[in-house]
Amino acid sequence: MPFESTQPVVPGDRVHLVPGSHNVRDLGGLRTRSGRTVRTGRVYRSDYPSFLEVDATAIARFGLATVVDLRRGTEAAEECIDWGGRGVAYRRWPLTAGRESSWHARYTSYLTRRPETVVGAVREVMRPAAHTVLFHCAAGKDRTGVLAALLLAVLGVGEDDIVADYLLSAASVEPVIARLVEMEMYAGMLADSSVDEQLPRAEHMHLLLRWLERHGGAEAWLVEHGVPAGELTDFRDVMLER
Template sequence: MARGSYGRGVTSTRTDRWLRLDGTTNTRDLGGLPTVDGGTTVRGRVLRSDNLQTLSEVDVRRLVEDLRLREVVDLRSTAEVLLEGRGPLRAVPGVRHRHFTLLPERGHHTDVFAVEEADAPELPAGWAESILPRQVAEDDQEETPAVRSYLGYLAHRPENVVAALRALAGDGSPDGGGATVVHCAAGKDRTGVVVAFALAVAGVPDEEIVADYALTAEVIDDLVAKLASSPTYAEDMQRRDVASHTPRAETMRRLLELLHERHGGPRGWLTVHGFGPGEQDALRARLRDQQPG
């Protein structure tokens, strides 16, 4: 895939890609983005979002009835899922929930949605205590903390990055049986990395991927306030200022640069980790209105 130039004047991240819901602050559609071959990603297939715990009844109806939401891909840790409890979409029989944590965790890596909460691992006093320390490769020591974190997702949980993308690809048909939403807590870091890979596979140029990632900065004040209202995240929100939570374009730009240098780009990384051309075609078809193969 052609590498982006990170040029100025990107206009694809328009406000009409935002999905304004009562219970989220950072939900938007991955449709409407230009591709390197002159195409456009299709709306209503894949959404990215922050935590879905506080959706209103109106939100749920809009997602399920209007947008035909059929699957939720949750990138939070096991502890986060259990501490936050069952969100409103868990009560909707037609919506499937899948869990792929991107953080190294203590204990068993259980898909929390595949078992009853009673069978899930016991939580420590604070959810952050369930996260294992990341090992930083020597070559990455000089990178910024955010870039090191993103590289950590790829180093520690590559199988779940791939599994999340397989879920986004659906059954290989363009409409995939309905819409899918991928989310974490804020919808910016873990979600941002998975979305970057999905958009790269769809043929979205690097500068547009960077712009989409940075778009969360427009809602960061409301996003931090929302997370601060939850006991699960309040301490972290209060410990750091808003600026430290704000995504910066240079973070995603640097991640993409490293992927190009080391693997020939996101698609090269995916191929090395078992998400090869056939599956990439299926994901591309999901986002591009093209049949795989």
């Protein structure tokens, strides 16, 4: 299907180039279908945030209060920052696609396999008291992309602009993979996968958003799976500029 974004995103406006990581950006800065703007400086998305190991000032600069980790326990055991020692609350809600690997799964699998982990992650990121919050997985593309899509849809950002945000991860794929294959666990996962195969595809995100439409939309799906409607309202109140 044709892809047209109503608001081309210029790297540098929302994308943060930080030593140690390759896919860090602000969830804010996008416009909603009603013309409001998503606030910046409250919610960030990232690949594994090793930039915080490189730059001791980054936590203060980003104002981080909470980190939400979407990785499995085995991944977190392989590498994980001592968040508590840095005064940051750490929450892990592992998104899983079941038998499908995180690299090749259809994104709807994350919502159907263990929806409670998706809901838990969404609720933690939305919670105003948790802000400023950063959520991440290993590459910041698939699991992180699904969570970002849900949050942006709740805020009223249009489909094409959610897809445009998702596609910004393309530039990070090669350096992220180069970092991950240095670890035995990820090297095995990626052994038969090329950079091209790992690139974000617009159709993958469109499929997820159309699936959500058939279930009443992101907000309806979240409410059906236990998210109080008031939490969604509170999230919009703090995230949308008047």
